[in-house]
Amino acid sequence: MLWLMHEALSPETPTVLYVTLMVLLGFTLPWMVVGFWNAVIGLLLCQLSTEPTASVLPREMDITDTEPLTTSTAILLCIRNETPERIERNLETMLKGLAAPGIGEHFHLYVLSDTSDSGIAEQEQACFDSMQRRWNNRVGITYRCRTDNTGYKAGNIAEFCQRWGAQHDFALTLDVDSFMTSGAIVRLVRMMQASPRLGILQGLVVGLPSTSAFTRLFQYGMRLGMRSFTMGSAWWQADCGPYWGHNAVIRLAPFIEHCELPALTSRDGTTRHILSHDQVEAVLMRRAGFEVRVFPQEDESWEENPTTLSEYIGRDLRWCAGNLQYIHLLTLPGLKFMNRYQLALAIFMFLGSPAWIAMLILGTLALSLTPNAADFAHSAESLTLLIFALLMWYLPKIAGAVDVLLRKEERARFGGGWRFGLSLTLEMLFSILMTPITWLNHTIFIVGLVLGKKAGWTAQTRDDHTIALSDAVRQFWPHTLLGLVLSGLLLATHPAVLPYALIFFSGLLLSIPLAVLTSLPGLGRWMIANRLLSLPEEINPPEALLALDLKALNLLQTVRPPQQP
Numbered sequence: 001m002l003w004l005m006h007e008a009l010s011p012e013t014p015t016v017l018y019v020t021l022m023v024l025l026g027f028t029l030p031w032m033v034v035g036f037w038n039a040v041i042g043l044l045l046c047q048l049s050t051e052p053t054a055s056v057l058p059r060e061m062d063i064t065d066t067e068p069l070t071t072s073t074a075i076l077l078c079i080r081n082e083t084p085e086r087i088e089r090n091l092e093t094m095l096k097g098l099a100a101p102g103i104g105e106h107f108h109l110y111v112l113s114d115t116s117d118s119g120i121a122e123q124e125q126a127c128f129d130s131m132q133r134r135w136n137n138r139v140g141i142t143y144r145c146r147t148d149n150t151g152y153k154a155g156n157i158a159e160f161c162q163r164w165g166a167q168h169d170f171a172l173t174l175d176v177d178s179f180m181t182s183g184a185i186v187r188l189v190r191m192m193q194a195s196p197r198l199g200i201l202q203g204l205v206v207g208l209p210s211t212s213a214f215t216r217l218f219q220y221g222m223r224l225g226m227r228s229f230t231m232g233s234a235w236w237q238a239d240c241g242p243y244w245g246h247n248a249v250i251r252l253a254p255f256i257e258h259c260e261l262p263a264l265t266s267r268d269g270t271t272r273h274i275l276s277h278d279q280v281e282a283v284l285m286r287r288a289g290f291e292v293r294v295f296p297q298e299d300e301s302w303e304e305n306p307t308t309l310s311e312y313i314g315r316d317l318r319w320c321a322g323n324l325q326y327i328h329l330l331t332l333p334g335l336k337f338m339n340r341y342q343l344a345l346a347i348f349m350f351l352g353s354p355a356w357i358a359m360l361i362l363g364t365l366a367l368s369l370t371p372n373a374a375d376f377a378h379s380a381e382s383l384t385l386l387i388f389a390l391l392m393w394y395l396p397k398i399a400g401a402v403d404v405l406l407r408k409e410e411r412a413r414f415g416g417g418w419r420f421g422l423s424l425t426l427e428m429l430f431s432i433l434m435t436p437i438t439w440l441n442h443t444i445f446i447v448g449l450v451l452g453k454k455a456g457w458t459a460q461t462r463d464d465h466t467i468a469l470s471d472a473v474r475q476f477w478p479h480t481l482l483g484l485v486l487s488g489l490l491l492a493t494h495p496a497v498l499p500y501a502l503i504f505f506s507g508l509l510l511s512i513p514l515a516v517l518t519s520l521p522g523l524g525r526w527m528i529a530n531r532l533l534s535l536p537e538e539i540n541p542p543e544a545l546l547a548l549d550l551k552a553l554n555l556l557q558t559v560r561p562p563q564q565p
Contacts, residue, residue: 001029004388008381010374017366024362027355030348034233036392039399041235042228042296046403053297056234061198061293063190065183069106071169073189073249078156080114080149082176084127087111090179091131093547097182099138106189108140110164112156114149121145153245154261154277161256168252175246177304179208181544184300188249191295199255199290200282202241202248203301204230209538209545209552211525212307212464214518216533217430219305220423223535224400230296239291240338245278247301251290255281258288264328276322279346280329283339287332300544302537307464309437309515310475316438317445320350324449353442360436360486360504368489373497386500394431413536423533433507433514440479440508464551467519469512476511483508528555 005025009018045052054062079087091109098107111128115121128143135141142164151158157173165171170192172185180203188201204226207219234241259281264272274280282292306312326343335343370376391398401424404410405417414420445453483505490498507514517523527533537545541553 001025001033001385001388001392004381004385008377008385010376010378012375013366013377017362020362021359024355024359027348028352028359030345031352032389032392034345035229036395038229038232039225039396040228040232042230042232043399043403045231045235046228047406052231053295056231056238056296057293058195060194061191063187063194065187065190067190067193069103069186069189069193071106071189071193072167073107073170073172073185074160074164074168074252075107075109075172075174075185076112076157076160077109077174077176077178078112078114078153079124079176081117081120082115083120084124087176088127088131089548093544094180094182094185095135095139096547097544098185099135100182103182103186104139107185108142108168110160111141111143112160113143113145114152114156115145116149151261151273152275152277154274154281158260161252165252165256171250171252171255173246173248173250175303177208178205178246179302179544179548180247181300181542187299188295192249192251195291197289197291198293199251199285199288200241200243200248200292202243202292202294204294204296204298205244205247205301205303206298207305207535208302208548209535209541209550210305210307210464211521211528211552211555212518213520213523213527214308214312215305216524216527217427217518218312218434220533220535221397221427221431222305224404224424224427225396226400227298227403228399229396230294234294234296237338237342239293240286240336240342241282241292241294242342243278243282243285243292245276247303250285254285254288254290258290259284262329262332264325272325274322274325276319276325276346279342280326283332283335283343286336286339287334300542302545308467308519309434310467310471313438313441313475317441320442320445321449323347323350324446350442350446353439354446356436356439357443361482364486364489364501367497368493373494383500386503390503393435394428397428397431413539415531415534415539419531419534426533430518432503433510436483436504436507437476437479437511437514440482444478464521464524465519466521467515469516472512472515476515479508479511483511525555528552 002022002025005022009021045055049055077087077091095109098104111124113121113124115124124143124145128141132141132143146156146159149155157171160171170189172180172188174180184203188203192198192201206223206226207215210216210219261274261277261280261284264274266272286292306315323346326347330340330343367373367376373379401420404414404420411417411420414423487498487501487505487509490501502509528538531539538552538556541556545553
């Protein structure tokens with residue numbers, strides 16, 4: 001990629017500009033190149049191996065569904081200021097499976113609340129007291145509410161470890177929007193039992209069916225991208241795998257002994273807590289000599305995704321703040337090279353965004369100030385660089401789509417070939433629009449952090465809702481303004497280049513209508529009625545999800561079934 005940039009830039013390009021663009025491209029490459037190779041490796045494994053999962057996991061993890069449970073597992077659900085109705089719905093369905101003979105006595109549910117709203121806390125108390133009575137003598141349930149949320153979620157779990165951790169062998173971590181079937185939970189526990197050196201086992205998480213148009217577009221691409229990306233990364237990261245903070249099983253004894261998070265010191269001398277705790281806990285577990293692996297197979301493990309572009313941005317920027325804190329942890333003693341690399345990669349996941357925005361701005365300004373475009377960049381080489389950059393950036397989704405199209409049974413799971421192709425086209429257009437919006441969000445946020453802006457966790461709105469035009473204008477006017485300025489410069493100076501630049505500028509120009517349109521309830525209902533962006537769980541709903549009474553699955557029952565593709 002660096003060589004392509006070198007070949008694309010004209011020899012007449014000023015040295016300072018040449019070096020700056022090369023350095024900026026270098027900042028974008030770690031995340032993009034790793035994504036590319038994860039996708040390539042994962043696609044090859046999925047297509048060439050009859051048992052791709054077995055090829056990336058140790059043989060002892062190939063367990064059967066009949067092996068008895070011999071351990072005690074705490075199920076940890078961390079909540080904060082969430083109304084308990086959705087939580088109770090998910091838990092009830094999960095507990096019905098866990099209450100089976102020979103299973104229920106090996107699990108204990110802990111609802112760990114950091115709720116600060118007294119009214120919600122009262123609702124929680126009443127709800128989980130009632131659950132305790134209903135599930136008494138079948139599955140143990142404990143509810144507790146902290147008076148403060150010191151350390152955020154990591155502090156919540158740390159307090160559990162101090163009070164109850166010694167009573168259990170493993171802990172299964174769940175988020176409020178998580179749902180796992182009892183079968184998926186027990187499978188992960190059995191793998192942990194069979195592998196004494198396994199410290200953390202992360203399950204692959206996919207999105208729940210949703211009526212939100214934004215969610216359907218977003219998680220359709222995520223579903224395709226995760227297929228090959230996770231398989232490929234599991235192959236080469238091996239026992240230095242990821243931990244995403246939920247839908248995973250932890251071995252408690254080494255976790256308690258070795259995974260206490262280090263404190264960070266601010267420039268003013270105050271102590272800060274680590275926001276994105278999960279990957280740090282993974283590298284500390286690996287430093288202690290225990291393996292961290294991902295089970296790279298879709299296995300009845302779900303989560304809810306943000307319902308609007310604004311909600312997605314809020315979550316994404318919280319992750320951005322947390323990952324950037326890893327800069328202070330790269331020099332922790334005793335870490336394996338792979339773990340330092342993973343921390344650095346998590347940082348570059350977000351540092352690449354300001355580099356992209358800087359390249360767009362500098363490249364456009366330099367081109368607009370050059371009378372002859374060839375004096376700045378060669379057209380053929382620039383087009384080659386653009387094609388390769390797009391291919392590398394989106395290859396995880398493309399590889400997932402290829403894997404589906406090459407398998408008849410997979411095409412059927414996604415609703416048939418033509419419907420899958422149309423849904424994929426809509427998602428790719430959406431992704432192209434979303435990408436520069438995300439880059440600029442990260443850039444503005446990182447600049448704010450550098451200037452002293454504080455970051456933290458806040459609750460998100462999980463139900464579908466519409467974004468008002470005024471709210472969209474207030475949030476996305478910088479995106480629109482930048483898109484207009486850059487597009488105007490090219491239109492006035494080199495209009496022939498503008499169609500290619502619109503691959504990046506369109507998302508900025510259309511950010512306001514994109515935010516509003518993808519939040520409209522009618523668009524989501526139209527997608528469901530026409531079976532567009534439909535996940536396999538919508539095409540053939542599993543019993544566990546039907547029990548959740550999801551709006552998307554209920555709406556499917558009211559629309560006329562389409563003809564067989």
